[in-house]
Amino acid sequence: MKIPRTASRPASSRLLALLPATALAAGLLAGCSDGGTPDAGSSASASASVDPTQQVAENLSEFSYAGEDGKTALELLEQHDPDAQVQGKGENAFVTAIRGREADPxxxxxxxxxxxxxxxxxxGSLETKDGQTITWKLEEIEK
Structure with a gap:
């Protein structure tokens, strides 16, 4: 938007005329920015045009978080996604769903x-370490 300059307008008046346009632009930029992620250190994609929970579940193919000294990958997964589905326990645990996205068995x-x-x-056996990146990837079974 171009604001016409007039010689009769003082500089302060021109600045006041720009204020609403600046506020509008700032609001639009804020609406487009990332407001943060649901869990620090995790990643997932979602679209605002559909229920975000459903969209994440349908399109999720990768989920990451940081390793921590003394914690297993399973402990951290359950910490970052309390609803993760796991068959078995401890060393025999097998992850079947993350963030609502079930793997087709x-x-x-x-x-x-x-x-x-x-x-x-x-x-359940993988002891993680600080500085590591733990990633779960949805993969196809080779036949």
Whole structure:
């Protein structure tokens, strides 16, 4: 929006005329910015045009959080997503759903990665460390 300049208007009047436009622009920018994530250290995508919970569940294919000394990947998953679905306990735990997104048992599974490397043990056995990135990726079962 271009505000016409007139020689008869003092500078303070011109500044006051710009104030509503500046406030509008700031409001629009604030509405477009990221207001934060549901859990620090976790990531998921959602769209405002659909129920965010449903959208996350349908489109979630990756979920990450920071490792912590002395805690297992499973303990941290349950901390960051208390509703995660797990079959079995401890070393025998098998994650079947994260953030409401269930893996189709015939075609998919939740793979566990540490710093982008596939884990060699299960989530209940994997002792994490500060500075590590723990990531769950929805993967297809190779047939």
């Amino acid at each position: 015939d075609t998919e599974f939740w793979g566990l990665y540490v710093d982008d490397e596939l884990a060699t043990v299960g989530a």
